[in-house]
Amino acid sequence: MAYYISDKPERKIHFSKKEIQDLLMAMGVVTIAFALALSSPSLLGVLSIDWLVFPSMLLISFLAVGSGFILHELGHKYFAIKYGAWAEFRAWMQGLMMALFLALIVGVVFAAPGAVYIAGRINKEQNGKISAAGPLINFAIAAACFPFTFITTGLLLDVLFYVYYINAFLAVFNLIPIGPLDGAKVLSWNVGIYVLLMGVSIGLLVPAFLIF
Numbered sequence: 439m440a441y442y443i444s445d446k447p448e449r450k451i452h453f454s455k456k457e458i459q460d461l462l463m464a465m466g467v468v469t470i471a472f473a474l475a476l477s478s479p480s481l482l483g484v485l486s487i488d489w490l491v492f493p494s495m496l497l498i499s500f501l502a503v504g505s506g507f508i509l510h511e512l513g514h515k516y517f518a519i520k521y522g523a524w525a526e527f528r529a530w531m532q533g534l535m536m537a538l539f540l541a542l543i544v545g546v547v548f549a550a551p552g553a554v555y556i557a558g559r560i561n562k563e564q565n566g567k568i569s570a571a572g573p574l575i576n577f578a579i580a581a582a583c584f585p586f587t588f589i590t591t592g593l594l595l596d597v598l599f600y601v602y603y604i605n606a607f608l609a610v611f612n613l614i615p616i617g618p619l620d621g622a623k624v625l626s627w628n629v630g631i632y633v634l635l636m637g638v639s640i641g642l643l644v645p646a647f648l649i650f
Contacts, residue, residue: 439514439553439572439612439620451519453526460529461508464551467534468507471541472499472604478545486545498597502604505579507551510608513571514554521568523558549611553618566627569620573635576609580642599646606643613639 473496477487511527518525533550540548556568583602590598613621613636625632 457526464529468551469499469503471537471547474541475545475547498600502601506605506608509575510572513575517568517571518556521564523556525554525556527554566624569623573609573612576605580605603646609639
């Protein structure tokens with residue numbers, strides 16, 4: 439998720455102590471939330487969590503969230519700085535608490551852990567491209583992993599499947615055109631590109647429910 443704020447140009451890639459802390463905190467919470475949800479076979483949340491599989495799901499979630507969440511946010515940051523803007527990630531505490539709560543109660547994940555805040559002279563096209571960068575990275579990771587889910591077995595299959603699934607899910611979720619999500623800004627910039635991105639992302643996510 440990328441969020442535009444004001445005028446404060448910065449051209450060097452830099453990670454402040456606060457940004458690193460927020461990235462690590464958000465990654466940790468989202469990792470636990472996905473592990474809880476993936477360990478629950480029904481929508482009963484904590485009442486149906488299989489605690490025997492939770493440790494393995496925690497590891498798998500760490501790998502999937504590490505690739506999907508961190509690279510997604512860095513994609514926003516890279517393109518924002520490329521356009522001469524200042525950009526830093528900030529965690530959204532309410533979103534993180536909601537992610538844990540929903541994962542525990544109903545076994546689903548609300549993946550809105552925070553956003554890259556952007557300041558600078560960014561026009562609508564640039565803002566649209568910055569916003570599209572995150573979901574595109576998720577799509578690329580999911581697409582790269584998807585073919586290997588048909589030729590691997592055991593733990594490697596589990597890891598590749600969930601990296602594929604979580605990244606495809608994050609691509610679709612972030613492209614929802616509401617509020618501060620990436621989809622709203624991409625849609626505002628270019629309807630055709632938005633429809634293409636959402637269409638291919640949904641197409642990539644569907645096999646997770648129909649095939650596996």
